[in-house]
Amino acid sequence: MKKVLSFDIGGTKIAYSIIDENGQFVCDVMKVSTPDTAEGIRDFFKKTIKDYYADINGVAFSTAGAVNHEGTRITSFTGNLPQGYNETDFVKLTDKPVLVENDANSAAWAEYKLGAAQGCCDAVVLAIGTGVGSGIIVNGKLLKGKSGAAGEMHFPIDSGHKRVCRGCGQPDCFESFASGTGLAMSAQAVMGENATTYDVIAGKNKGDSLAIQVFNEWQNYLTKGMIMLGNVFDPEKIVLSGSLAQFVEYEKVEKTINEAILTQPLQVCPAKFENNAGMLGAGLLLLEKL
Ligand SMILES: [Zn+2]
Numbered sequence: 637m638k639k640v641l642s643f644d645i646g647g648t649k650i651a652y653s654i655i656d657e658n659g660q661f662v663c664d665v666m667k668v669s670t671p672d673t674a675e676g677i678r679d680f681f682k683k684t685i686k687d688y689y690a691d692i693n694g695v696a697f698s699t700a701g702a703v704n705h706e707g708t709r710i711t712s713f714t715g716n717l718p719q720g721y722n723e724t725d726f727v728k729l730t731d732k733p734v735l736v737e738n739d740a741n742s743a744a745w746a747e748y749k750l751g752a753a754q755g756c757c758d759a760v761v762l763a764i765g766t767g768v769g770s771g772i773i774v775n776g777k778l779l780k781g782k783s784g785a786a787g788e789m790h791f792p793i794d795s796g797h798k799r800v801c802r803g804c805g806q807p808d809c810f811e812s813f814a815s816g817t818g819l820a821m822s823a824q825a826v827m828g829e830n831a832t833t834y835d836v837i838a839g840k841n842k843g844d845s846l847a848i849q850v851f852n853e854w855q856n857y858l859t860k861g862m863i864m865l866g867n868v869f870d871p872e873k874i875v876l877s878g879s880l881a882q883f884v885e886y887e888k889v890e891k892t893i894n895e896a897i898l899t900q901p902l903q904v905c906p907a908k909f910e911n912n913a914g915m916l917g918a919g920l921l922l923l924e925k926l
Contacts, residue, residue, distance in 0.1 A: 638926050641688045642696040642919035643681065644739065644912070646670065647716030650677070651912070652684060654692060655919035659750045665912055674720035678729065685730045694733035696922040697726055698742035698914030702785035707735040707921070711783050735922035740787060741778050742917035743909070744771020747875050749920050751908035758871040761907065762789070764858070764878040767803065768811045771917075772869060789814070793860045810864075813857040816880055823850050837883055851883075859889050862904065866897040877907035 637656050644651045650670050654662040671677045685695055701714035701722055710722040726736045737745070744753075744761035753759035757776055763769040770787040772779040779786045789811045790804040799821065801809035812818050816833050823831035827839070827846050836854075839847025862874050874893075876884055890904040909916060 638693045638923055639691060640694045640696050640919045640922050640926075641685060641692045642698065642915045642922075643684075644698045644742075644915040644918070645677070645700065645717070646739075647700070650680065651915060653912070653915060654688065655696075655916060655923070657923050659746075659916060659920055661912070661916075665915070670717070672718055674718045674724065677718065677721055678724060681729050685732075689730075689732075692732065693926050694735070694922050695726075695730055696915075696918035697734070697736040698739045698918035699736060700739055702783055703736050703738045703741075704784050705780055707737055709736065712785060733922065733926060735918065735925065737778075737918045737921055738771075738784065739914040740769030741771040741780075742915070742921065743877060743907075743913035744773060744875075744917065745778060745921055746909050746913040746917035747771075747877070747907055748773045748776075750916070751913070752875045752905050753873050756872040758869060759873045759875060760865050760869055760871050761875045761877060762862075762865075764815060764876060764880040766816050768815045768861075769878075773871075774869065789861065791861075791864065793857060793864075795857060810857070810861040814854065814861055816878075818857070819850070819854045819880065822853060823847075826850060833880065840883075855884065855889065858884070859892050862889070862893050863896045866893055866902045870899055871902065873903045873905060875905055875907050877910060877913065881906050 639654050639656045642655050649667050651667045653665040701710040702712040704711050708727050714722045727734050747753045747761050759773045761771045768789040772787045792808045793810045795808050795813050798807040799812050801812040819833045823836045836847050836850050840851045894900045
């Protein structure tokens with residue numbers, strides 16, 4: 637059975653493991669702190685690939701940033717990763733087959749092949765963390781866009797507040813309201829300047845009316861965005877992942893969305909895979925090509 641080494645590259649940690657054709661992790665998921673230079677990251681890749689060389693048929697990378705159609709290079713800025721990392725020539729790291737994919741796209745592919753969106757033809761997987769990422773499956777394929785950056789969740793919603801988005805610079809942007817950062821900013825406006833997303837969730841669980849108000853407002857922003865996605869992509873499912881997905885009131889949100897969209901039904905559900913979804917999805921994408 638074919639196996640690939642798959643890396644998930646984040647700003648603080650790089651995780652990696654070996655994945656087989658059934659989508660099983662053949663060994664434990666290993667984690668290291670992300671080296672602080674692009675050169676250090678490349679050296680780490682080379683050393684790790686060498687360690688597993690005899691056991692693998694290829695190497696997959698799930699990374700921040702937009703990735704080209706060939707799955708070989710990053711085409712955009714990569715946020716909190718070291719300068720120069722986005723210029724990495726992944727193909728040069730090894731003589732085995734290589735595939736690079738954006739982390740949100742990779743996670744969406746894992747959900748589509750083996751997770752919450754399995755059996756769907758069209759699905760949107762939203763990752764709600766510090767920001768909001770997404771992977772969009774259209775007719776069984778990942779939607780890439782001209783530069784690999786399709787699925788960026790920057791579009792205007794009617795928020796009633798003006799808040800300049802840190803990502804796109806526009807006011808009223810979905811990401812700046814529906815993300816964890818957005819929830820924290822909404823909390824700070826009414827619960828005090830040091831309020832966090834944790835305070836909102838803890839407060840809501842204790843029945844605190846301000847926290848409930850902030851949470852409901854956040855969930856409404858998220859719902860508005862999903863109504864837009866429902867109408868534009870007409871998916872069977874919207875799958876929610878990331879640290880805030882577990883707090884969403886699925887039944888209520890799904891009902892509101894279905895009352896608003898043009899073609900029902902649209903299911904809204906939590907992701908099956910969490911932290912390892914990117915690694916798994918990138919590995920599966922490569923295995924399909926081998
Ligand atoms: Zn934006």
